[in-house]
Amino acid sequence: MNSDHRWITTPLTADLLRGALDLERTERGVLPHRLPARARAQSDDGQLAMAESQPSGVRLVFRTRATVVELDTLPTKRVYAGAPPRPDGVYDLVVDGRLTGQAGASGGDTLTIDMVAGTAEHRAGPIATVRFAGLGGGDKHVELWLPHNETTELIALRTDAPVEPVPDHGRRVWLHHGSSISHGSDAGSPTATWPAVAAALGGVELVNLGLGGSALLDPFTARAMRDTPADLISVKIGINLVNTDVMRLRAFTPAVHGFLDTLRDGHPTTPLLVVSPLHCPIHEDTPGPAAFDTAALATGRLRFRATGDPAERANGKLTLRVIREELARIAERRAADDPHLHFLDGQALYGAADYSELPLPDELHPDAASHRRIGERFAALAFAPDGPFALCPTL
Structure with a gap:
C-alpha cells in the first residue's frame, strides 16, 4: 500500500x-x-x-x-x-x-x-x-x-x-450458459472471452454462466437461470455431454426439453437462443469420454483425445454431429409454438475452416484469437437488426 x-x-x-x-x-x-x-x-x-x-x-x-x-x-x-x-x-x-x-x-x-x-x-x-x-x-x-x-x-x-x-441505466441483461469455451478456456483476459467480446459489441450487460466441464443440463443450473432477471438468454449445449459421456440420446432429448421448459417457467417470452457445439474434430464422430493425451503430457504439452468407439453411435452414444442434428430438430419443433426461441449452429461461430486456420491448441479449447473471432461472429449474428437479440427482432 x-x-x-x-x-x-x-x-x-x-x-x-x-x-x-x-x-x-x-x-x-x-x-x-x-x-x-x-x-x-x-x-x-x-x-x-x-x-x-x-x-x-x-x-x-x-x-x-x-x-x-x-x-x-x-x-x-x-x-x-x-x-x-x-x-x-x-x-x-x-x-x-x-x-x-x-x-x-x-x-x-x-x-x-x-x-x-x-x-x-x-x-x-x-x-x-x-x-x-x-x-x-x-x-x-x-x-x-x-x-x-x-x-x-x-x-x-x-x-x-x-x-x-453505478445505477442500472437500462442496458439489456444477457444471460448465457455454456461449457469451458463460454467460461473462457484459453482467452487472454476476462474481457477477451468470447461472451465478453460479444457483450461489448452488443452493448449489453453480461451474466456468464459458462461453467468449465459442467454444461451438463443440470436442473439446478436451469432453475438458477429461471430465477435470474434477464432480457436475453442463450444456452450452448453439447461438448461437455460428449466429453464426459454422461448420457445417451434417449436421455438427451427429454433433458434438453426439460432444461428449456424450466427457463420458460421464469422467462416465457424472453428471446432464447439455443446454440449447438463449435467444430471439434476429435468429437465430431467419436464419442467420449475425453482423456488426457499421456504421450503429449510426457513432452510437457496439454492435449486431449477421444476414447469412445464411433460404432457406439448406433447404441445412442453422443457425438457433436448427433447433438447438432438433434438440437436443430428440437429447436424447430419448439419454435412452432414459441416464436421467441431461435437456433444457431455453432459451426457458424467456429467451423472446419476456422480449425484449419486457428486449430484448437489442446484439441478442445479455442485460443485467444479464436475467442475474439467467435465473439465477433456471435455479435454479428445475434445482435444484427434481424437477429434474435435485436432491439426489435423480426418474429
Missing part, C-alpha cells in the same frame, strides 16, 4: 458487483459465486464447485474520481500435475468503456490437481494486491474485471477518492 495517498476503503458489497448470482461472506472477505447457494448445495462435484467460483464475467463497477485503485485479493491458483504451469489470472481495468490496464496477482492459495490419481491438494498462501495508478482525476465509470479462470476471494477495495455504485 502506498502511504502517499489518503486511502478510502470501500466495503465490498453486492451493489458494486455485476455478473455474480451470490456473494459469500468469508473469514477474510467475500467470495463471488456464479451459482446461488441452493444450486451449489445440490452438487458435490468438485469440478463444478471450482468452475462456478471462478468469476468469469464478474466485475466491480463504480464511479469515482480516484487516480489509484487497489484491490486486495486471495486467488486460488490451479496446478495440474504433469502439465505445464498455468499463467497467473489477469485483472482487466476498463475506464469509460476502454481497456486501460491489466494486472496479475502472484500470491494466493494453490490447488494441485492430479487428474490421473483423481486427487487435489489445497495449500494456503498470502493475500495479493493488484494496483492501477495514473487514472486521472476526472469523474469516470470504472469496471474491474476479475480473472475468468481463477477463484478470487475479494478482501479490500482501496481508492484515493470516494467510490459510488
